Amino acid sequence: MATVTLNQAQKTYPNGFKAIHGIDLKIEDGEFTVLVGPSGCGKSTLLRMIAGLESISDGEISIDDKVVNKIAPADRDIAMVFQNYALYPHMNNYDNMAYGLKNRGYSKAEIDTKVREAARILQLDDHLERKPRQLSGGQRQRVAMGRAIVREPKVFLFDEPLSNLDAKLRVDMRLEIKNLQQRLGITSVYVTHDQVEAMTLADRLIVMNGGIAEQIGSPIDIYEKPASQFVAGFIGSPAMNFLKGKVSDDKKHVTFGDGVMLDLDYDVEAGREVTVGIRPEHLDLLQDGEGRINAPVRMVESLGAETLVYLDFGANADNVTLRLQGTHQFAKGDQLSLSVPANKIHLFDIDSGKRL
């Protein structure tokens, strides 16, 4: 049980590259925090700084109010699960889980109790005598989690643990991790580039970009009120549509190039150029001619439960996606008539990308 506090934590590599530009964060006891962002955004670096595998260039990281900057990884009372599992290939699964306990001087009997308990929780009882290579990817990942659990650490760190698994297994393991974390109530930090994992697992989500935290909040807050165009584009699948627009003189509408006009529920100065963000699921399909927006179909992807329609918006946007429930039959070139509720429109500054 522990809190993790980051106080202006920074990381500068010896070659001068600044990977983390000072992050403030307080992770509450038992909270599941997810760091999400594209590759190279510094999320893994930040996790490794908490783990102690990367030094902290400036600022402080504390676990339970104790500054850990100078404390060795083994003494921080944390456990980490790696993307490639990092199991010791020459040891059987029992020894893999027991190794950390052995090094900490636990007695054989204690080790045995703890390992068997972890194996029971993770349904690995039958596999303890086997070597990691004799297990499937999912089982290996469970052994890696077992290795973390037996230590009963204050903090769990996950570094993209599901990236090496196939799609179905990833969903199963995701649920299992969430379940396990809730049952054990251990403070967890989880790094992923997969926004579905991020949305489903997180109590609190941290969207990172270029070494800074773009937004910190609950998954739903971030989905509903993205703080920037980057966050808006990163969270949500398919990604949010962005169009160039202009706020009308009466401030009640936003207009696009050829006279399309949408209702607006925003307090923005009249005549301002803006980036308009609309999520694919918030575009409503109406009867012919009833909607404010009319656009031809470029391509259709049927997924069964839903249909993704790509629309041609000409010069106003690169690509606009429409997400519809169920199956729909459209041909290329069909004109669709659409509208968007005023409260589902997001406006961003055209230069800074910040939410208006």
Added chain:
Amino acid sequence: MYQSKWRIFTNHTILVLGALFMILPVWIAFASSTHTREYVFQNGLQFWPGGEFFSNYGAILFDAEATKGRVTALEMLFNSMVLGLGFAIGKVIISMMAAYAIVYFRFKLAVPLFWIIFSTLLLPLEVRIVPSYEVVADLGLLNSYTGLILPLIASATGTFFFRQFYRSVPDELLEAARLDGAGPIRFFIDILVPLSVTMIAAIFIIMFVVGWNQYLWPLLMTTDDQLYTIVIGIKQVYNSLYEGGQIPQFPKAFALTIMATIPPVLVVVIFQRMFVKGLVETEK
């Protein structure tokens, strides 16, 4: 892959001929070593074994007179074994530790140091044998096992191979071990050494054979017969073949040669299995 009967036949013929070509001289040496010296002297090399196996090999192994020196073949085999094992084990240990330091510890000059070690590959023993001799002589180590083994124990080849292997071990293993509370020594012993078993077997095979076959160095280092290795012993026996006006000791010379080849062959056969097994089973 489908192969026609013809092709299989041709391939096997070539392989069998090649194998015979390699084995025949050894076989002839062995067959000739089981006859009396008079018989070999009169009739030349023999293709079929004779009845003197036990007496010839017994004499070589246990009777110093038969090897024309003051040591028996058994003692020479023992010396060779000490040299071969000391040489191979020493090289494995030293080069593993050197590579560990180079790969896992960040210290100044690690890279230049590695290249200095590596460049010593360009200096074979023969080039530096006089200064090496001088150093060993000054240390008073002539005519000792230490003097035989120690100066040869550093290995650029071994260090290089282990370095390449360590670099292929995923960093996450080191990180996981650090989180598991393993210090540098624990990590080396618990993780790295078990993972290197195949490399150790490979380097051990190569180095044992190289050590066993050392000729020039033991010849310089040892003036005392008691420290002669079997390779020197063979030379000595052949040298004295025509001395003294007696009938040459061909069978015993052959017997000594055959015995000298057995231990390296055994090492290769035994460790190669382990080597191949390790290659198949290891997964990093």
